[in-house]
Amino acid sequence: MNKNIELQDLGFKDYKQTWDYQENLFKAIVDTKIKNRRENAAxxxxxxxxxxxxPHVYTLGKSGDMSNLLVDEAQLKAKNASFYKVNRGGxxxxxxxxxxxGYPILDLDNFFTDIHKYLRFLEEMIILTLAEYGLKAERSPGETGVWLDVGTPFARKICAMGVRASRWVTMHGFALNVNADLGYFDLMIPCGIRGKAVTSLNVELGLEKVDESEVKAKLLKHFKSLFEAEFYQGS
Structure with a gap:
């Protein structure tokens, strides 16, 4: 089992270009698995x-409800935002x-073949990272992602998740609000869940800006521990 993971930081990149890039990596892994099975290769x-x-973008999962986007095409354009229907859950x-x-594109045959466990590990990575900032983040029963003050009138979501998996290969992933403009969340019903707020790490800490490179380093540390993996730098 190959537990080495190539880490790539794509910087600031268009959603559709990134989605296409994900698809190419995903397909290459799936094709290798098909070849192994057909040719009894290893x-x-x-x-x-x-x-x-x-850049500002709204995406709707395959089971999503279009009515959860609260603005039309002209209003999206005025906000410099784009919209895509995508092939993830949520x-x-x-x-x-x-x-x-973060988009982990993993062959889970290299780790464990359990999508439920995979999602819980992604959530745990976020929870452990936020704990380093003094925040008690939690799961909300029946709602994938990571939340604060679960079970109270002040429950608010800080990290959304949605994945796709085929032949135990994953794509898509998580979105953690660190220094996000929360006004953009008012243009939709986040994850189709009414009556719950959204927050960002800088807001919770009362800071103008949180060091995103520091947050990434903490995320990778916890991911590496949970998945018993090793990272190496890609191009």
């Missing part, structure tokens, strides 16, 4: 972890500047 499958920050979400987005 070719090693690769794993990737992409960090990226997107409903609607927002990506934009000040948000750390």
């Amino acid at each position: 070719l090693e499958t690769k794993n990737y972890f992409l960090f990226v920050e997107h 409903d609607i979400t927002y990506h934009g500047p000040g948000q750390i987005v």
Whole structure:
């Protein structure tokens, strides 16, 4: 089993370009697995972890409800935002500047073949990272992602998640609000969940800006521990 993961930080990159890039990496892993099965081969499958920050964009998962986007095309344009229907689970979400987005593209045959466990590990990575900032983050029963003050009238979401998996290969991932403009969340019903707020790490800490490179380092530390993996730098 190959537990080495190629780390790539794509910087500030268009959502559709990144999605296409994910698809290419995903397909290459799946094709290798198909070749191994058909030809009784033993070719090693690769794993990737992409960090990226997107321009303003709303994405709707395959089971999502279009009515959860509260603005029309003209209003999106006025906000310099784009919109895509995508092939991940979950409903609607927002990506934009000040948000750390992570896309692990893993062959889970290299780790464990359990999607539920995979999602819980992603949530745990976020929870452990936020704990380092003195925040008690939690899961909310029946709602994928990471929240603060669960079970109170002040419950608010700080990290959204949505993944796709085929042949135990994953894509898409998580979006952690670090220095996000929360006004953009008012243009939708986040994840289709009414009546719950959204927050960002800088707001919770009362800071103008949180060091995003520091947050990324903490995320990787906890991911590495949970998945018993090793990272190496990609191009």
